[in-house]
Amino acid sequence: MATIRKIAEKAKVSIATVSRALNNDPKVTEDTKKLILKIANELNYKPNIVARNFAKKTSNIIGLILPDITDEFFSELIKGVDEVTYQHNYFTMVISSHRYLQLESTLSSVLRNGLLGGLILLVPNINASLKNILSQTKIPFVLMSGGMSSTNYDVVSVDNYQGAYDMTNYLIKKCGYTKIAHITGPTDNDDAKIRVKAFKDACLENNISIPKNFIVEGDFTRESGVKSGMELMSLKNKPEVIFAANDMMALGCYDAAFKKGLNIPDDIAIVGFDDIFVSQYLNPPLTTVRAQIEDEGKKAAELLIEKIKSKISVNNQPKKIKIATELVIRNSTKIIK
Incomplete structure (x- = not known):
């Protein structure tokens, strides 16, 4: 494996000179830089990023802590974050907090190891313990959360209120539904x-x-959508439409309707929130709220890199970015009035 030592030996310079040249130090002459870079390319030299971070006390690694890295929603977030970090020569390290069960321990661990130059964190809320951990961090961070508990931090979030409000109004005013159930997160x-x-x-x-x-608690998983959907569809006076608080639970409601032998939307209508990729390919395609998930990831990464490069103090006025939503009307609802 190519090392700085091997490059130094071949170039007949010191290891320190090679290190300076690879870091574009102005003290190294242009001719020496060109020679060292030529040899590094010939040897297919790959820098040890971790070692460099420790030595320089800086890092070009962005941490992205998510509750579940297998869920399609989070896959789209990762895509958005990674696209921006790549453009700015940062690496994205995706870390799972295992459905928030290990959020605080995971956060403490990644902040201690010194590998990260910045952090994007998806949180359900900011409790006292999390607030304490965040108050001690020395690296820039951005949260993805829509709630009031995150008001003291830089936050990128979907406009949850407007999206859910618009969908409910659509179901009532446009479709004519009066018996509307909701599966919450x-x-x-x-x-x-x-x-x-x-x-x-x-x-x-x-x-x-x-x-x-008509209001049943879920947990944003497909399994909870099945359970809650079965519960609502089994009511004697069942709803005309179920508004699931995310698309994964809406998918679970589709499963429940199939099990119950109900037709969508004739026997039961179903809507969701997020517009994950698969929603357009369901049978029938899902009416939902488009949350611009990838764009949320991009905005979070852009804000974080802006903080890193400008060395914005953590005491500065927090920035709030809301991602607009839009209704995506497909065939899982119908006009009944």
């Missing part, structure tokens, strides 16, 4: 709280009553 998740509030507000404004058993 986890009760401790800020995004889920905002979406259910928007749903309730829109129903109230349109004089649509919501029976207590």
